[in-house]
Amino acid sequence: MSNLRLEHITFYYDNEQDVPTINDISFSVEEGEYVSLIGKNGSGKSTLAKIIAGLIPEPDDGIIYLDDQEITESMKREKIGIVFQNPDNQFIGATVRDDIAFGLENKQIPTSEMEPIVLKYATLVGMNEFLDKEPSSLSGGQKQRVALAGVLAMAPEIIILDESTAMLDPKGKREIISLIHRLRKENPKLTIISITHDVEEAYLSSRVIVLNDGKIIMDDIPEKVFSNEKELENLGLDIxxxxxxxxxxxxxxxxxxxxxxxxxxxxxxxx
Ligand SMILES: Nc1ncnc2c1ncn2[C@@H]1O[C@H](COP(=O)(O)OP(=O)(O)OP(=O)(O)O)[C@@H](O)[C@H]1O
Ligand SMILES: [Mg+2]
Incomplete structure (x- = not known):
């Protein structure tokens, strides 16, 4: 059970900036929600994801709470999983198998228990025949699938997907989106925050947050957010x-x- 709350998060990449990249953002996400985070290029989506997942450890201002407790680095590592926008930054293992197993090693899962977990998640994302391949030899979409398997295998309570279907072909995209919906059905407490430029995908989530210039400008159910056709169009977004x-x-x-x-x-x- 994880209830994530951000309060007044502000972040500058460097102190030359007049306006912060993340500008006083507050919102909370209840457990089991499937939130889409949309916004034009450079609006701050990936930066916000990195702050939540702990890759940017210290924002300049604000506090993140998990279950009403100020979040710690170890809570972020243990409870939050992120699939990066660029999957190349995610690989550590020499083979797909090692890579999916890597997080499990960190969790100190005994080696004998790892193989079935690795196989289960590799199969779920359709990569079970690639277990002995080098991650660097995979295509972009295959890398995204492996990165997703690695995160799912860790069984995080909150999963952040940063455009993790962007490189998939239409069928692959449908498969991964339906996998996400299936995982939520199996585990209604699983929280998903999905950053996406795909409004069809966002329409199927339970809530849409629109980011612009580091600020939240809309936050509502998809039907409500996407009823602002003109406003979204002015931001370069589709419905x-x-x-x-x-x-x-x-x-x-x-x-x-x-x-x-x-x-x-x-x-x-x-x-
Ligand atoms: N490592 C960095 N150092 C300095 N500035 C950065 C860095 N990463 C991102 N930025 C800047 O911060 C702003 C927000 O970038 P961010 O990657 O969060 O946007 P985004 O909404 O994820 O965009 P996209 O849709 O293109 O992925 C951009 O202006 C970008 O140039
Ligand atoms: Mg991004």
């Missing part, structure tokens, strides 16, 4: 196809009622 289509139909005077899924809209139009 899901379904909502675009629905808005277009409404503007043509077609009454689409309270249909909330693309399939239902298609059915309705066919009828």
């Amino acid at each position: 899901p196809f379904f909502l675009k289509l629905k808005n277009e139909l409404i503007s043509l005077g077609i009454d689409v009622g309270n249909i909330s899924k693309l399939e239902d809209l298609e059915d309705y139009l066919c009828r």
Whole structure:
């Protein structure tokens, strides 16, 4: 059970900056939430993720709490897993197997228990046939899958995914997104914070936070956030196809009622 709370987090990469990269951010995430973090390039998403996961250990201001306790470095290591935007920065092991096992070694899981765990997560991400390969020999999408397996194997309470489906082909993307949904079903306490440029993916999460210039400018359920089409467009952000289509139909005077899924809209139009 993990309830994450950020209070007034501010961070500058260097003291020449007039405006901080993360500018007085406060929000909390309840256990079991699936939060999407969206925003244009350079808005501060990865920086915020690194602060939460402890890769940037000391922000210039603010406090992070986990279950109402000020978070420590060891709590971050133990309870929070992050899949980096660039998976190359994530690999340590000589083989895919070693790499997925690496975190388990740190957790002092006995070697005899490691193999089935490694196999389980490699299989979940579809990389079980690559266990003896060198991580550097993999494609970008395969690296993202292995990085995800390594994090899942650690069984963290909070998983931060920094554009971790960006390099996947459409089928791979669907597989990984459905894996995330399946993991949440199996473990309703698992918290996911997913940074993504894919608004279709964000639409399927339980909450969307929009970051701009290091500040939170929207934080609501996907339907509410994506109803701000013009405002998002001004920020260079898109809205899901379904909502675009629905808005277009409404503007043509077609009454689409309270249909909330693309399939239902298609059915309705066919009828
Ligand atoms: N190591 C660093 N040193 C100095 N400035 C940095 C560093 N990393 C990022 N920045 C700057 O901080 C700002 C936020 O970067 P960040 O990587 O958090 O953005 P992002 O929202 O993740 O963008 P993207 O969508 O491109 O991944 C950018 O202006 C970037 O240039
Ligand atoms: Mg980023």
